[in-house]
Amino acid sequence: MKDKRAYRKNFLLVTAFVILISAFVIAILLLSYKLTRRYIENEFGSRKVDVLEQTIRPYNDFFQNKIAEITSYNGFLNVTSAAKYSGSVFSKYPFVKNVTFYDLDISNNLKRFSFRTNHLSIYINSVYSFLPGKNSNGLPQVKALKKKKLNDADFNQMSLQLSDYIEDVDTAKISSPDIDLRKNFYNIRPNKISYLNIPLRQELKLYKELLRINKPVFNHKQNMFTFYLDPFALKIRNTNPGLYQSITIRPLVYDPIDNDQEKFTTEIAFPGAFSNYKLYFRTNKSFLTHEIIKSFLPIAFGVMLIYFFLLTIALLIYRNLNVNLKLFKLQYDFINNFTHEFKTPVSVIKIAGSNLQSKNELSERQRIHYGKILNEEADKLNELMNKLLSFTQLENKSIQIKSQQIDLDQFTKSQIESLRIKYPSFNISYTDSDIHAFFTDPVLLGSIYQNLMENAYKYSPPERKELAIKIEKNKKEVIFKFKDQGIGIDQAELNNIFKKFYRIQNQYNQNGSVGLGLAFCKELVNFMHGEISVKSSIGKGSEFVVALPYEH
Template sequence: MVSEKDSGYRKNFTLIVIFIGLISIIFVLSLFLAYNFSKKNIENDFVSAKANVLEESIKPYNDFFLNKLPEISYYNGFLDSATASKFTDTILLQYSFVEKVVFYDAQVKNLKYEESGISYGDCSIGTKSVFQFARSLPKDSIKLFGENDVINNADIDDFNKLSLKLITYVQKLDTAKIPTQEQLFSNFTNIRSNRIDYFNIPNFEDLKVYKKMIAGKLASDPVYQQDMLSFELDPSKLKIKNTRPLLYEKISVVPVTYDPLDTSSDYITGEITLGGPFSDYKLYFISAKSFVKKEIFSYFLPIAALLLLFYGVLVLVAFLIYRNLNINHKMFKLQYDFVTNLTHEFKTPVSVIKIAGNNIKSSSGLSEREQKMYGRILDEEADKLNGLMNKLLAFTQIENKAITLNQDEINIVDFIESTIEVHTLKHPDFDISYETSGFTTFITDPVLLGSLFDNLAENAYKYSPPKQKKLHITARMIKDRVVLRFKDTGIGIPSSEINNIFKKFYRIQNRYNQNGSVGLGLAFCKELVNFMDGEISVKSVVDKGTEFKIVLPYNN
């Protein structure tokens, strides 16, 4: 028996435990770092993603300011109340944050004084009529005043402020250089809190004339049409687009001076100013920490899954390494035992043959009785060696499919009786009985079937106590299959060993195996049965006996 230390393979459980423990610690540490990374990343997102929400939420305003407002200039100052009403209706319908639009039908004259507007030099800008438009406005409230009405300075205060800005810009205008669209847009627009005033932008040649009108009286006495629209805005009507609904629980438009009452540590808050005409307002973000934690976990779990997969791979590698070492250890032990037992099996008959040969050589004369005795000894031991070599050769040939299956018809009764005769002659104390039913002959390979019978019979004799060496063989036809049973009254096989007995070189450790066994008998039987397209199974009770069942195809 070889020890683990001598075998060259040592199952170092401590090293495996240390390895698994180390990767487990790394795994737990990685999970901790991954969670902190996820938490930090989501907290940073809470700050940075506000800009995305603001950008998406004010897109309608940007479209209104950059695309819709410039359309006023397309009318070149010739908007009337009806056209202005249609134009503003589209604005009120499309942009919910526009509450009211005031339309100023104005004109630029070469006068020193304008009652309904402002003058600078000989250039004056005044209103002819003013209209207001809203979603639900009474019809008698649409027109604020006309050309012959008394003007309330409060009604044209916004108009005068933007007119002054316009005249100031024209007075400083460099007529040798065409102004950019940005310069024109900024000087013809007045942006205040919740309000935008916009003059239609005249062409450059008209601006040159405006500049001349400021300088003095022109002979042509020109008059130019100008339109101004004033838009009242409501920031609370902006449609907030929450681009991160799993991050921001609630977003609202509040004044810049808004100070929330609930400043509990259970909440995370943030804010960002709207800007432009809404600069007095901000977007206020608030989320419960428990709400944000869900987003943290949604970010963390995929990372954790990858870490778990990597950890599982490492554990699997450790297991496979251990299993491989364990298998190598077992295979080394089996091979060692095989070589030892095979050597013993060969050594015994070789020693007997050598002793018999020496006796014959050293004897001056042998009697007839001695000659027969030595001849029988040499014959038996040679048969042992030949049988062992044939079994090894046959086993190798069957494993490698190097032989073909013969198909000969046999008489089952004659075949069993010949087997019984051989083994009772060899072992006079071996009691073998049999019975058959359902068939008489069938086609099979008689040599392989004989090897199967011989191995099972030898095992029944070897592993039975003295005076209990019995074997009962049955052969029956069941559903077009030949069922063979070999039932002995031997020592039996422990249930823990049942799954191992058909493995090559495997030997059950008991007193009957002390004299040597190569562990090929039952493995050889299984290979034979498989080669014959059959099945083999075993039932056993310790100290009561074992029954082998073989099922073979019936060919006839």
């Protein structure tokens, strides 16, 4: 019955453990799914920036690089070279639907100007419009525009920006004609970008002087382009197809009337010339749920892997409990057998004693015989008791603090003298303390002394085998300081030296150390309700400080 009850308790313990970890795993899975759903929904709102960056990348390349190529022509583009340039724009950037080219002259001719400020005149020589599609020469379709019917708003705006820039610029600080002056030579409006090539520094200097004085007549060529853009021709690049089911380009004011509760929606506006438009994202909840499950599965797999690992641990615990049960039965049998072994000699001794106490007279032979029996059985009992005591001590492995009053000065000196016998060359100095009556376990304290002094000797170079021992009283503690002149300990090692079997790799530790000395000291100090610490510097030595409670 006892065995069955023990087995049932073991089974219930393991069952409770399995139920607990199962409930914990279920809670983790539910929480993980909830967090994964929240993460995916947050990603739905934040990853749209990636889609925008990839979709708008051709426009950024066009704006930052392709348009800037116009400056390299220094204003000397004609209708043919402008047509070739426009053709390269149409072939690479399909969202450019029309290009208007202005062939301009900048001069001080007061009679010939389309825009004028002070003595500076800007004159439109000709204007051409280029459209996608090639003519017989392989160039874009071209159409000459009449200046009288031309809407000069783009030209006037760029001319005004140029004149304002010339008036404010410090030509001495312009280091290169390739300097980024886009804010002055670009005009960005919805679906339209106008650009005037950046003049050279000497040209800017001449234009600036022309604003103030009238120099001899001169002409400088300038080119201006206006690009008409179609945002709906941008290629949408869905970098997250698992998040976004549908991405469209809509006007910025677009707001669908039917707000379907079964759909997730978000939006982000385009920059620059497309600022009147936005990317509109829409995804069905069922579609997003599929992505949530897809992201959740690796987490669930990891959790289940841990779960099966814990189940394995539970199985091992169950097996261990069964082993313990068997050990318990062996111990129970051992005690029964041992008790039986006690009963037999006790019974024999009892019988022999009774016979010796009987009123009947015994012969000499009988007395000798009963005496022999008593001795033999007593020896058996003594042997059994010694075996039991040894077994108990080995099983418990326990010690007790046997506190007694000691004179610290005399105790310390005796420890030093005993070590000097072993190491005559070891120079140990000690200054008498004012503490004479100290209650502690001298055996345990002696073990601490011996380990720390042995450690100081072992890790000191032959020419610096020195140790200074100092004892102080601090409030309710007695402080023992052991300061050597040894090799020292690296700061990175200080947190490890008190760990069992840890060895610092150096020439002093190649042989004769298993890493138990300082660990044993720490265990002893902790057992005596104290603390141990160390301060050390490489090449300068170490100081071990032991603090033990002071008892009167």
